[in-house]
Every structure is written in structure tokens, then in C-alpha cells.
Amino acid sequence: MPSILRWAHSPPGRAVSELVRHVHARLRLRTKLLFSFVLLTTCLTSATLLVLRREAQGQVQRQIEQDARNAILTFQTVQRQQQSALSRKADLLASLAFMRDGDATAITDASEDPWQSDDCNLFVLAGKDGNVVALHTTNSSLSTAEAQTLLRRSVRRAETAAWWFTGRSLYQVVLQPFYEEPPTKKNLKGTVAVGRLIDERVAADFARIAASDVAFVYGGEIVGSTLGPLKEFHLGQQMGSHSAATQLSLANERYYVTSFDLTPGLQPSTRIFVLKSYREAEAYLRRMNSLLLGLGLMATVAGGGLIFLISDSVTQPLAALLKGVHALELGNFTYPLATTGRDELAELTRAFAGMRGTLQRNEAQREQLEGQLRQAQKMDALGRLAGGVAHDFNNLLTVIRGHSELLLDGLQPGDTLYRNSEQIRKTSDRAASLTRQMLAFSRMQVLQPKVLDLNELIVEMGKLLRRLVREDIEFSLRLGDSLSRAKADPGQIEQVLLNLTVNASDAMPLGGKLTIETQNVIVDADYEQTRPSVALGSYVMIGISDTGHGMDEATKARIFEPFFTTKEPGRGTGLGLATVYGVVKQSEGFIWVESSPGNGSRFEVYLPQSNERVRTVPDSPSATPSVARRETVLVVEDEQEVRELACEFLKCAGYSVVTAGNGLEALETAKRLGKSIRLVLTDIVMPKMRGPALARQLKSVLPDVRIVYMTGYLEHTDGSDEVLQDAYFLQKPFTRESIVGGVAEAMTGEGRVKPRPQIVPA
Numbered sequence: 224m225p226s227i228l229r230w231a232h233s234p235p236g237r238a239v240s241e242l243v244r245h246v247h248a249r250l251r252l253r254t255k256l257l258f259s260f261v262l263l264t265t266c267l268t269s270a271t272l273l274v275l276r277r278e279a280q281g282q283v284q285r286q287i288e289q290d291a292r293n294a295i296l297t298f299q300t301v302q303r304q305q306q307s308a309l310s311r312k313a314d315l316l317a318s319l320a321f322m323r324d325g326d327a328t329a330i331t332d333a334s335e336d337p338w339q340s341d342d343c344n345l346f347v348l349a350g351k352d353g354n355v356v357a358l359h360t361t362n363s364s365l366s367t368a369e370a371q372t373l374l375r376r377s378v379r380r381a382e383t384a385a386w387w388f389t390g391r392s393l394y395q396v397v398l399q400p401f402y403e404e405p406p407t408k409k410n411l412k413g414t415v416a417v418g419r420l421i422d423e424r425v426a427a428d429f430a431r432i433a434a435s436d437v438a439f440v441y442g443g444e445i446v447g448s449t450l451g452p453l454k455e456f457h458l459g460q461q462m463g464s465h466s467a468a469t470q471l472s473l474a475n476e477r478y479y480v481t482s483f484d485l486t487p488g489l490q491p492s493t494r495i496f497v498l499k500s501y502r503e504a505e506a507y508l509r510r511m512n513s514l515l516l517g518l519g520l521m522a523t524v525a526g527g528g529l530i531f532l533i534s535d536s537v538t539q540p541l542a543a544l545l546k547g548v549h550a551l552e553l554g555n556f557t558y559p560l561a562t563t564g565r566d567e568l569a570e571l572t573r574a575f576a577g578m579r580g581t582l583q584r585n586e587a588q589r590e591q592l593e594g595q596l597r598q599a600q601k602m603d604a605l606g607r608l609a610g611g612v613a614h615d616f617n618n619l620l621t622v623i624r625g626h627s628e629l630l631l632d633g634l635q636p637g638d639t640l641y642r643n644s645e646q647i648r649k650t651s652d653r654a655a656s657l658t659r660q661m662l663a664f665s666r667m668q669v670l671q672p673k674v675l676d677l678n679e680l681i682v683e684m685g686k687l688l689r690r691l692v693r694e695d696i697e698f699s700l701r702l703g704d705s706l707s708r709a710k711a712d713p714g715q716i717e718q719v720l721l722n723l724t725v726n727a728s729d730a731m732p733l734g735g736k737l738t739i740e741t742q743n744v745i746v747d748a749d750y751e752q753t754r755p756s757v758a759l760g761s762y763v764m765i766g767i768s769d770t771g772h773g774m775d776e777a778t779k780a781r782i783f784e785p786f787f788t789t790k791e792p793g794r795g796t797g798l799g800l801a802t803v804y805g806v807v808k809q810s811e812g813f814i815w816v817e818s819s820p821g822n823g824s825r826f827e828v829y830l831p832q833s834n835e836r837v838r839t840v841p842d843s844p845s846a847t848p849s850v851a852r853r854e855t856v857l858v859v860e861d862e863q864e865v866r867e868l869a870c871e872f873l874k875c876a877g878y879s880v881v882t883a884g885n886g887l888e889a890l891e892t893a894k895r896l897g898k899s900i901r902l903v904l905t906d907i908v909m910p911k912m913r914g915p916a917l918a919r920q921l922k923s924v925l926p927d928v929r930i931v932y933m934t935g936y937l938e939h940t941d942g943s944d945e946v947l948q949d950a951y952f953l954q955k956p957f958t959r960e961s962i963v964g965g966v967a968e969a970m971t972g973e974g975r976v977k978p979r980p981q982i983v984p985a
Contacts, residue, residue, distance in 0.1 A: 264526035272515045279511055283504040284479075291481045294433035294497045298483065301429065305419060306384055306397060312343050313399035313417040320348055321401040325413045327357035345394050345418030349374055351411045362420050364391040374398075374416060386441070386486055386493040387418065393439055393446040393493065394418035422447045436478070436498040442491030450498070458496070477501040616654070617935030618862045620956035624651040625868040628959050651956065672810070674710050674835045677741055677763055678702045684717050685739075688724045695734030703742035709763040709830040711810040716830075722803050723767045723826050730771025730824060740766045744829065754827075757813040762829040770823040779818055803828075855879045855896065856966060859889040859905035859917065860933070865955075869904065869933070869962060876963040886912025886920075893924055900928060902969055904953070904962075907934040929969045933957065 320329040330348045344361040347370050355371045365387075373387040377398055387394040396418035403410040419425075426437045430449040438448035438458060445455050454473040461471050471480050478498040485493040627648040634641040685700055692698045720739070727737050744750070744764040746757050774782070783804040807814045807828055818824035856878045860866035863884070870880045881896065883889035886909060893900055903921055907914035918930045935955035951969040953962060 260530040261523070261527045264530070265523045268519050268522040268526070272519050276508075276511065276515055280508060283508065287479045287499045287501065287504060288481075290433075291435065291479055291497050291499045294435050294437075294499075295481060295483045295495075297433055298429060298495055298497070301432070302395070302485070305395060309343065309395065309397035309417050309419060310384075310399070313397045313415055316346065316348075316415045316417055317399040317401040320413060320415055321405065325350055325356065329415075330357035330359050343417055344420050345396065345416070347374060347416035347418075349414045349416075351413055353378060353414070356413070360418075360420075362392055362422075365389050365394070370416075374414065377416075378414065380489075388441040388446065388491075388493070393421040393441055395421060423449070433497060436500065438496040438498065440482075440494045440496060448496075458498075471498075473498075477505070617955040618865050620651050620654050622864040622868055624648055624956050624958060625872065627651065629871070672710050672712050674708050674833050675713055675716065676706070677709055677716070677765065677830075678706050680713055680716060681720065681739060681741065681765070684720050688720065688739075691721070691724060692728050692737060693734070696728060696731055697736045699736070699738050701738060701740035703740070705743070706741055707743050707761070707763050707832040708835065710833040710835065711812075711830055715806045715810065719803050719806050719828060720765075720767075722800065726800065727767060727769035727771065727824070730769055730773075735770035735823070736768075737770075738766075738768045740768075742766075743832070746829070754813075754815050756815060757829050761832040762812070763832055765828040765830070766825060767828075768823065768825040773820045773822050773824055774818040775820050779816060782816065853877065853879050854901040854970060855881065855899050857881050857883065857889060857892060857896075857900050857903045857905075859883045859886065859903060859909070859914070861885055861906065861909045865906075869957075872959045872962050873904075873966065875959075876966075878966070885909055886914075886917035889917055890920055890924075893921055893928075898925060898927070900925060902929040902931060902966060904931045904933055904966065907932050929972075931965060931969045933962075 316329065319332065320326075323329045325348070327348060330346045345365065346357075346359045347355060348357040349355050349371075353371075353375050355367050355374060358365070358367050358370050366389075369389050370387075373385075373389075373396075377385045377387075377396070383398055385396050385398065387396050396416050398414060398416045400414045401412050402408050403412050421439050426439060426447045426449050430437045436449045438450060438455070439446050443459065445459055448455055448458075450458060450473070454476070457473040458471065461473075469480055471478050478500055480496055480498050482494045482496045485495060624647075627644050630644040631641065631648065634644060681700065681702065685698075689698055724737065724739075731737070742764055744762045746754065746759050746762060748759070751757065751759060782800050803826075804814060807830075810830055812828060812830040815827040815829070816824065817827075856873055858866055858869050858873070858880060859882075860869065861884055866882055866884070870882055873880045881892055881900070883892050886905075889903070889905065893903075903918070905914045905917055909917075914932055914934075921928055921930070929951070931951040931953055933953040933955060951965065953965045957965075
């Protein structure tokens with residue numbers, strides 16, 4: 224009682240402090256432990272839940288921002304596709320206008336099928352003086368005078384693609400001039416414009432793809448959106464001239480808004496605004512808040528009850544631990560503690576420590592493996608897609624190139640169409656080269672090492688590489704004289720050059736100099752000191768040098784690791800240099816890298832010199848078999864156009880040809896004609912029965928029949944080795960010389976691929 228009276232007359236702060244100390248001194252250890260644990264559990268649970276809530280808010284915000292950026296990227300892709308489609312229509316319209324000498328009926332015909340489509344609803348034809356001759360649009364909001372003004376403005380700006388705003392409607396437009404002399408582009412004859420109306424329907428279509436609201440704005444006026452009238456009004460008031468991402472409130476609904484300038488550098492500008500609503504995110508956070516609050520209360524109540532039950536058993540170990548703490552305060556680091564006992568607390572401590580370390584390691588490994596698996600699945604899907612596209616595209620190229628050859632046979636060099644047919648053939652050859660690169664990426668190509676003149680290969684490849692290199696990069700070739708031959712797959716070497724050139728270009732964002740050189744190199748003991756990874760011997764060296772930002776030693780040590788990349792997310796797969804390394808090693812070569820920060824990089828590829836002679840293919844079909852032989856060839860191909868072309872080539876060479884559209888038809892034909900069939904030319908990938916299965920059954924019926932596989936690629940399956948055994952191959956797209964020569968070689972038993980083709984595993 225006297226002490227209580229004394230605290231009553233003390234200052235309030237001091238009275239509370241003394242009361243707490245008095246109560247604390249009189250409490251038992253169990254009660255202290257219980258109160259402490261309850262308080263600690265409550266604080267930790269609250270802090271954890273607050274952190275989780277904050278992290279969830281941040282994750283939601285990042286997801287919304289990422290979705291908005293992805294929507295902009297998606298729109299850019301769609302815009303490029305639409306512009307490409309409009310460009311093709313403009314080219315066709317320009318050709319039609321040229322053939323009709325600028326007559327207005329070209330627009331009338333262009334507005335009808337097969338020109339007319341939902342994505343093309345504006346056609347304009349102007350004469351060489353810039354005056355509009357004809358105008359057709361599905362929207363009456365564009366008059367001839369307005370089209371005249373907009374067209375002259377675009378011509379004055381030398382625009383090939385533009386955005387036209389009439390005050391009521393917005394059009395995405397592509398312009399195409401046509402000339403009296405198309406090859407030289409002299410004497411302008413007129414201009415055509417093809418456009419696409421940007422309205423609420425277009426905005427709604429894109430909004431469905433992007434899962435966001437969309438608004439097209441010309442200057443400060445909204446010309447098409449998925450927003451309601453009230454939200455459009457609020458957006459027009461708040462957007463001003465801002466182009467950066469921001470947050471806006473429209474009709475009491477919060478949006479994350481980002482925009483993209485469709486006409487950079489031009490005023491008034493045309494922009495697209497992507498608005499991502501926070502409505503779902505806020506509902507999600509409200510649900511999470513309720514859930515976290517409930518979890519917090521449950522954790523506090525459950526923790527308090529559990530601690531109450533175990534506090535007695537924990538008191539003694541805690542008392543011993545407390546003595547150890549006191550000993551530590553006195554500087555005694557050897558005070559014995561019961562950390563190795565067999566009681567539940569000690570076992571729990573050891574088990575938890577071990578379990579936590581194990582779980583931490585397993586989680587890190589799991590995340591790493593999941594990331595690699597996702598990357599591998601993505602690359603496998605891309606590879607299969609590339610292979611499938613290349614397969615179908617090869618059939619198309621086969622027909623295009625084959626018929627261009629037939630056209631050239633019927634024309635004289637001086638004929639008007641001879642040059643056009645020759646250009647079609649050359650273009651199909653370039654497309655075939657691109658297809659081979661797709662197959663190299665997908666690892667589904669038939670590898671056939673050849674003795675190469677690398678100088679010729681690099682000169683031919685340089686035409687493609689120059690298109691890949693930006694204009695601010697100086698690109699040059701330094702090819703060595705009297706370069707020795709090397710034996711490798713030309714498609715693989717092209718892939719090496721492509722990957723190294725792209726990487727070098729990316730390493731020079733501000734421009735620079737890129738050089739490709741070749742020379743003969745003899746690696747002796749002295750040279751090996753500077754290139755430890757290159758074995759002794761004679762090589763042909765390809766060097767690719769750039770003046771980019773270079774690499775440090777840590778980066779250089781990992782550049783050939785799969786999935787390792789220094790590029791920002793979304794730009795690099797981390798497989799380019801790994802593919803280069805595999806190609807070089809597969810060709811029995813070596814690769815050396817020299818780089819330092821700020822001094823650029825140099826990649827040197829060493830391929831063993833070969834003493835074999837370069838095998839040349841005759842330019843004319845002089846080596847075709849005699850017409851008098853009349854051997855019978857069975858052509859099995861599911862694509863009718865390819866089948867008919869192969870038949871025509873073989874018939875012209877003197878063969879008797881029978882055809883089948885699939886493997887089942889081929890078996891019936893073989894049983895009917897019997898031993899008169901000397902050779903079967905079959906595709907590998909066909910419906911109903913694949914080429915290898917057909918070959919097995921044909922061999923049982925006609926043991927002496929020769930099999931030639933005609934294919935653009937090989938799938939990596941368990942039966943791949945059987946396909947390659949004693950096989951003859953005809954690469955798609957084939958030429959007349961290649962198919963006739965390949966059949967002749969198979970007839971005589973010569974020309975089998977040596978060494979046997981290999982399938983590179985994906």
C-alpha cells in the first residue's frame with residue numbers, strides 16, 4: 224500500500240515505468256514467455272502480412288504496367304502487319320493503274336472483289352500533277368477535296384505511309400507512285416493511296432486482343448475508342464499533351480494510361496492510348512486485405528494457444544539459454560548450452576535448421592530448372608513452328624522455281640518476259656536460302672558437308688548481312704587471296720555468319736565498324752601460345768570484328784553457355800553463340816574470342832583446310848540420261864503442284880513417269896506395274912503413310928527398286944537413322960538439274976551422300 228501511494232504521487236511517466244518494472248519482477252518466467260511469444264507472434268505476423276500486401280500491390284501494379292506495354296507492342300505488330308497488307312494492295316493498285324494508263328476505272332475495279340476487304344476501305348488515284356482522279360471509300364466522311372489536300376501533304380513530305388484525318392475520320396494510308404518506266408522509276412505517271420478506316424470497330428478489335436480499353440487520338444481529338452461518352456470526355460480533359468505513362472481517373476474509375484506516337488516528329492500527332500483499368504486489381508486487393516486480416520487474427524490466436532501449451536516445456540531450456548546470454552554479456556564464449564540434447568526443442572531446432580537449408584537449396588534449384596524448362600519448351604515450339612513453315616514453304620518454292628525454269632526454256636534472252644522469269648527464279652533461290660536458315664534454327668535440316676570456297680560463300684551471304692546491319696554501321700569484307708578450301712555444311716556456316724553479325728550489330732547501338740575477313744592460318748607452337756584453344760594444324764580462318772562496347776572477362780567466360788545472355792529481357796534467347804559454338808565444333812573446328820570493355824570484340828572461327836576439290840554442278844542439263852532408256856520412275860508426293868512439276872521434269876529427261884498422291888496409292892501402283900518400276904521418288908512427310916514406311920513395304924515387293932527421298936527437312940524421330948541408311952536425298956526446293964541428276968545418280972548407284980547425313984538434335 225505505501226508503494227502504491229508513492230506511485231500515485233509520482234509523475235505519470237515515472238509511475239507507469241515503475242509499475243511495469245514491479246509487475247515484471249513479480250511475474251513467473253512462464254507468464255513472461257507466454258506474453259513475449261504472443262506479442263512477438265502478433266508483431267511478426269502483422270509485419271509479414273503487411274509486407275505481403277505491399278508486395279501484392281507492387282506485383283499488381285507491375286503486372287498492369289507490363290500488360291499496358293505488351294498491348295503497345297502488340298499494336299505495333301498489328302500496325303506493321305496492316306501496313307504490309309496495305310502496301311501489297313497499293314502495289315497491286317499501282318500496277319493496275321499503270322496498265323490502264325491512270326484511268327479512273329482502276330479504282331472502281333479495285334473497290335470490288337477480290338480487292339475489297341474489311342481492312343481496306345479507301346482507294347485514291349491521282350495523276351502526275353497530284354490531282355485526285357478517282358476516290359472510293361466505304362465511309363462518306365472523306366470528300367475529294369479533303370483527299371486532294373491530304374494526298375498533296377503526304378507527297379510533299381515524301382511519305383510512303385501516313386495517317387489522314389478528315390476532321391471526322393482517321394485513316395491509316397499507304398501511298399505508292401507508279402511511273403511510265405517502272406524499272407528506272409522515271410517520269411511519274413501518278414500516285415495511288417490505299418487506306419484503312421480507324422474507327423470504334425478497329426479500336427474494339429484491338430481492345431479484345433490487348434484486354435484493355437483503347438483510344439485513337441488525332442491532335443487533341445478522340446477519333447475512336449472503346450470508352451463510353453463520359454469517360455471519353457474525361458480523357459479529353461486530362462490527357463493534354465502527355466505521352467508518358469500515367470494514372471487517370473475517368474468517371475470514378477482509375478486507369479493506368481500509356482500511349483504511343485504513330486506519327487513521330489509530325490504535328491498534329493496521331494497517338495494511340497492504352498488504358499488498363501484498376502477495377503479488377505482493386506477488387507483483388509480488397510479480397511486479399513480481408514484474407515490477410517483473417518489470417519493475421521487466426522495466426523495470433525493459434526500462436527497464443529500453442530505457446531500457452533508448450534511454455535512449461537520451453538521454460539527450462541530458455542532459462543539455460545538466458546544464462547548463456549548473461550555469460551556472453553560477461554565475455555564468456557564457452558558457456559555450455561544444451562544444443563545437442565535429445566529433447567523436442569533441440570531436435571526441432573536441428574530439424575528446422577536442416578530443413579530450412581534443404582528447402583532453400585531445393586527452391587533455388589527448382590526455379591532454375593523451371594526457367595530452363597520453360598526456355599527449352601519455348602525454343603522447341605519455335606523450332607517446330609519454323610520447321611513446319613519451312614516444309615510448306617519449300618513446296619511452294621519448288622513450284623515457283625520449277626515453273627520459272629519452264630518459262631525460261633520457252634523464251635529467248637531478248638524476249639520481254641525472259642528477264643521477269645529470270646528474276647522470279649533468282650528470288651525463289653533467295654527465299655530457299657532463307658528457308659534453309661529457318662531449318663538450321665529448328666535443327667531439322669539434312670546436314671551435307673561440302674568442300675567450300677568460303678570467299679564465295681561470304682560474298683553471297685554478304686548481300687543478306689548488309690540488309691541486317693543498320694545504316695550507322697560501316698560493313699566491310701577483307702577476303703584473303705588464294706584461300707584454301709574447307710569442308711563443312713554451307714547452311715551451318717551461313718548460320719554462324721548470321722549469328723555473329725547480328726551480335727556484333729547489337730554490340731554497337733551507336734554505330735561503328737564491322738569487318739569480316741578470311742585468311743589461311745597455320746597454327747604452330749608459337750601461334751598456339753596466343754590461341755590456346757586451337758589445336759596445331761592448317762586452317763581457314765574467318766574473323767568477325769566490331770568496334771562495340773566489348774565484354775569483360777566474367778562475361779566472356781560464359782558467352783557460349785546455353786541461355787546466357789547480356790541483352791535485356793525479350794531481346795535475346797541466349798542460344799545464338801551456343802549454336803555457333805556447336806556448329807564450329809561439329810565441323811571439327813575451333814573458335815577464339817578476344818574482347819575487352821570499350822575495345823570491341825573479335826571472333827575467329829578456325830575450320831580445317833581440305834585438299835578435296837570443289838564439286839561443281841553443271842549449269843545445263845547435258846548430263847541427263849538418254850531418252851531412249853525410258854526407265855520408269857514412280858513419283859509419290861501429296862502436293863499436286865510439286866508432283867506435277869517433278870513429272871514434267873522427268874518426262875522431259877526421257878523417263879516414263881507414274882504418280883501417286885500418297886503411300887497407299889504408291890503401293891497399289893507398285894503391285895500393278897511390278898518390276899518395270901526402276902526407281903521411286905518419294906516425299907518423307909506425307910499423310911496416311913510416311914516415306915520411310917513406304918520404302919520398307921516397297922522393298923518387300925520390289926527388292927531391287929531404288930529409293931530417292933525428296934524433302935526439305937528431317938524430323939528428329941526414333942526412325943531417323945533408318946531413313947538415312949543407304950538413302951539418296953533430293954533437297955527441296957529442287958531444280959530441273961538437281962532432280963534429273965539425282966535420279967540419274969540413284970539409277971547408276973552413284974552420288975550417295977558421304978559421309979551419311981546427320982540430324983542435329985534440337
